[in-house]
Amino acid sequence: MARSDVQLMLDVKAGDEASFDLLLEKYRTPLINFLFRMVQDAGTAEDLAQEVFLRVYRARQRYSPSAKFTTWLFRIATNLALNSLRDNRYRKLEVSLDAPSDDEGAPPREVPAPEMRIDEHMVERGRSEFIRRSIDRLPEKQRLAVLLHKYEEMDYLEIAKILDCSESALKSLLFRAYETLRVELAPLVARPIEHPTGEGSES
């Protein structure tokens, strides 16, 4: 029978390094994706993910299973991501004062998949870039809530604990975030207006 995350962490605390490897394998990809969607830079996301795992490892002796392991893990990640964004904003401000960059805001370069035609890739890249930018424009807390709810599939209680707010405040936060995204991404999600007779113009 597979051990729970809490049990794995308790085993790490007892000195079992293999249990740490299991946690690493399980959470490195979700963690890197969460951080990438927050900081919008793959290298920074990896560095931050490493820092998260390092902090978990360092804190192993003090670990007590008072909450879900993922709550603890993503809370560390959230704090690191927010700090990184703030530091980066400060750095950008310094750079813009000295030497304004023309490339600022330009999308990262991607290599198209060999099996994809270039026009397909452009469409695909255009769509995902459009979505990414829309998420990126959300206020930090709304963005965090959407990432944890949509991509990490966490329940409201757990997200509320990570973001340090009440469950009802979280629901309101999520509603506002999704409502903003619905408007921003209207070209992708808008449904045709139905006629009063009930006949939709959707074909």
Place this chain on the structure above:
Amino acid sequence: MKCEEVSKQLMGYLDRRTVSAGRREVEDHFLTCVACRRRAEEFRELWRVLDEMPVVEPSLGFNARLRERLRAEPEKRWFGRLMHAPRLVFSIALLLTLSVWVSRLPRDNSGGYGTAAPSEQEDFNAIRDLGVLENYDVVTKFDALSELIPTSAGQPEPEPDHRTSDD
């Protein structure tokens, strides 16, 4: 149910991971309100569209790099470990304080410390041999020192010092 209330319950209604108490009421509202129904459908579509975000894979050296950093972590010293055991630290500190306090207590001459405690006879001899006490008879009759002269039966009467009695 009004549109505003539907907005409040929409997240719970759409999220299949939770059971929304007012689910039936929301659905009844959708039958009559096209705008709310449309919004709910667009939320569902939005969630589907958000799934199109590409998944980033960790770089090949991610684990190796992390292992390297873990190896480079300084080994915690014994006092570093103690910081995580405040009760133990407190007990050790208390024990040390008590030890210091006990060692500084004034020592009792009557016992416990053995050879270091001088006997009454030695005290008497020390007084007797002082240069200023030239006449033993005077000294023995001196009221202030009368208490120092052992009178009990258990204590041997010191022999008068004939060296000084002639003067």
